[in-house]
Amino acid sequence: MSIQREIPLAPTAEAALKTHWRRLNRRQGRVQALLLLATLISCGSVVAILGFLTYFTVPILTEGHLTAIFSWSWRPFHGKFGILPMVAGSLCLAASAMAVAYPLGLGICGFAHGLGPRWLRGPLMGLINFMTSIPTVVYGFVSVIFLVPLVRTTFPASTGYSWLTATLTLSLMILPTIVLLIQAQLQQVDAKVRLASAALGFSPSQTLLWVMRPLAARGLWAAAVLGFSRALGDTLIALMVAGNAPQVPHSMLDSIRTLTAHIALVVATDSTSRAYQSIFVSGLILFAVTGAVNLSLRRLQSRTPAGKRHA
Amino acid sequence: MFQSTKRLLAVILALVFCLCAASFVGAQNLASFKTLKGKIDIAGGTAHIPVMKDAAEQIMKFNPNIRITVAGGGSGVGVQKVGAGLVDIGDTGRALTKAEIAKYGLKTFPFAIDGVALAVNPKNPVSALTSRQIQDIFAGKIKNWKAVGGPNEPIHLFTRDEASGTRATFWKELLKKGPINAKANVVPSNGAMKMAIAQDPQAIGYVGIGFLDKTVKGIKLNRVEPTQENAKSGKYPVTRLLYMNTKGEPSPLVKTFIAYIRGPEGAKIIKKHGFLPLTK
Numbered sequence A: 001m002s003i004q005r006e007i008p009l010a011p012t013a014e015a016a017l018k019t020h021w022r023r024l025n026r027r028q029g030r031v032q033a034l035l036l037l038a039t040l041i042s043c044g045s046v047v048a049i050l051g052f053l054t055y056f057t058v059p060i061l062t063e064g065h066l067t068a069i070f071s072w073s074w075r076p077f078h079g080k081f082g083i084l085p086m087v088a089g090s091l092c093l094a095a096s097a098m099a100v101a102y103p104l105g106l107g108i109c110g111f112a113h114g115l116g117p118r119w120l121r122g123p124l125m126g127l128i129n130f131m132t133s134i135p136t137v138v139y140g141f142v143s144v145i146f147l148v149p150l151v152r153t154t155f156p157a158s159t160g161y162s163w164l165t166a167t168l169t170l171s172l173m174i175l176p177t178i179v180l181l182i183q184a185q186l187q188q189v190d191a192k193v194r195l196a197s198a199a200l201g202f203s204p205s206q207t208l209l210w211v212m213r214p215l216a217a218r219g220l221w222a223a224a225v226l227g228f229s230r231a232l233g234d235t236l237i238a239l240m241v242a243g244n245a246p247q248v249p250h251s252m253l254d255s256i257r258t259l260t261a262h263i264a265l266v267v268a269t270d271s272t273s274r275a276y277q278s279i280f281v282s283g284l285i286l287f288a289v290t291g292a293v294n295l296s297l298r299r300l301q302s303r304t305p306a307g308k309r310h311a
Numbered sequence B: 001m002f003q004s005t006k007r008l009l010a011v012i013l014a015l016v017f018c019l020c021a022a023s024f025v026g027a028q029n030l031a032s033f034k035t036l037k038g039k040i041d042i043a044g045g046t047a048h049i050p051v052m053k054d055a056a057e058q059i060m061k062f063n064p065n066i067r068i069t070v071a072g073g074g075s076g077v078g079v080q081k082v083g084a085g086l087v088d089i090g091d092t093g094r095a096l097t098k099a100e101i102a103k104y105g106l107k108t109f110p111f112a113i114d115g116v117a118l119a120v121n122p123k124n125p126v127s128a129l130t131s132r133q134i135q136d137i138f139a140g141k142i143k144n145w146k147a148v149g150g151p152n153e154p155i156h157l158f159t160r161d162e163a164s165g166t167r168a169t170f171w172k173e174l175l176k177k178g179p180i181n182a183k184a185n186v187v188p189s190n191g192a193m194k195m196a197i198a199q200d201p202q203a204i205g206y207v208g209i210g211f212l213d214k215t216v217k218g219i220k221l222n223r224v225e226p227t228q229e230n231a232k233s234g235k236y237p238v239t240r241l242l243y244m245n246t247k248g249e250p251s252p253l254v255k256t257f258i259a260y261i262r263g264p265e266g267a268k269i270i271k272k273h274g275f276l277p278l279t280k
Helices: A010-062 A084-115 A118-132 A134-152 A163-199 A204-215 A218-232 A236-241 A257-268 A274-303 A305-310 B004-024 B047-062 B077-084 B098-104 B130-139 B165-173 B190-199 B228-233 B254-263 B264-272
Strands: B036-046 B066-071 B089-092 B106-121 B154-159 B186-189 B203-208 B239-248
Touching: A010 A134, A010 A274, A010 B066, A084 A118, A084 A163, A084 A204, A084 A218, A084 A257, A084 B203, A118 A163, A118 B098, A134 A163, A134 A236, A134 B190, A163 A204, A163 A218, A163 A236, A204 A218, A204 B130, A218 A274, A236 A257, A257 A274, A305 B190, B036 B047, B036 B154, B036 B254, B047 B190, B047 B254, B047 B264, B066 B077, B077 B089, B089 B254, B098 B106, B106 B165, B106 B190, B106 B228, B106 B254, B154 B165, B154 B190, B165 B203, B186 B190, B203 B228, B228 B264, B239 B254, B254 B264
Parallel strands: B036 B066, B036 B089, B154 B186, B154 B203
Antiparallel strands: B089 B239, B106 B203, B106 B239
């Protein structure tokens, strides 16, 4: 099969080489076709999901139920199908979970890249890697057993099933996603600049803050987007510990219901009911929010100089 | 010509005889499964699962040619799955709505009575309430246990999702379709409700009577203890029926299964799991 062996056979060599290339090309073509197929299937399913959601939402729009669904009161047995409290719940929870998890993730990555002792880096990253393999339901269950009673006894007015409890649990769940994304980017940058910046006399913390942070901007944005999307898309933790009361929260101790938990709760109702229709709108909103966050951050990122340099 | 007609007649007669035998003579006990084989898939109401699983084990042990699978999902899922033909029997803890029957062409078979009990933590000194007090608690008018003879602590309200048969019964029979406070926590199953109440001395919620045990205390309603006996005699009014539903006429095997559950051996299983068999 090897080319070197075939080259010296002068007259037939060219022909042999040609057939060899042809075979190689054909194989490559096949691989490309397979990859294209995989791409088409994954893109196609996303488009199909959007299509289905839209298809099921259209009757709600044309029948004029939209104002009923975009209202602040969810009392389905009294003809009130407002899902705005759930929209607020989803956004509040995703934002608060990010507010806890993102700085924590940045800290962990800084610790692992020069700020902390070297020997701790391996075990720390091992722990983070291990965290990714814990199923969500375990976080939820442990939280119900330990965190819910803790919150309840600390704040007697709360039932323990609250925005606060869900925030703490969810931030722990999205932390590994954030850390691993930032870490991957820092590692790439680190290899390139470590010696140079050390030679210039930067301390490790200066390197991290002024050399690596701007260079790793892309990874920092990506971690923010994916972390937020995961927090927004999580269903089980919200369902298990957030309390699911369909209300706009006034404090972190209030019970809240997210759009995802709402879908999970309502999907079992009579599929001919109006309540059931609201889950398609909920799905569409989730889809739209995640898409919007992705797009806007991508645009923001392409405007930053560091992002451009690496793009 | 003559002979073949005769043979056809004989076959038809035999078939009719078999069907009759299956539905009348032997349908009451395990022996009626002797000549049958095939698969039954069951899904739906979570309260039904222990009964269905127990019956399925008995039947599969008796006749290994029959496979029965039992899944949960809730009453609404039961209707959707049996309606779409994904399972043979869809269990519900509530009567089917007219729209559901019309949409899927379902046949319904009630087989047991279940009571719904108001439940609190065993540490809570309150053990009896009137229906008026309960309505006020769930409406959010009474907010402190002190108002109903308990300690001076806020009441933690727990309710179920709108797809729940337990909620539907509680809401209709006890709250008389009155309001439930929007601040109440919503839990997705009888099990989750039990867990929440078992942990929280200030909690109040409701579960199927079969779920009451050491960890959650049943509340006397207008001085009537929530027990299955009181539910059957009619003294305890908050009750519901448990149903099996099929899409159209069930197959002989499914028909035999339904008859078995509703027969004397099924009654024993139903009693064993804390429900009351529906005697015809």
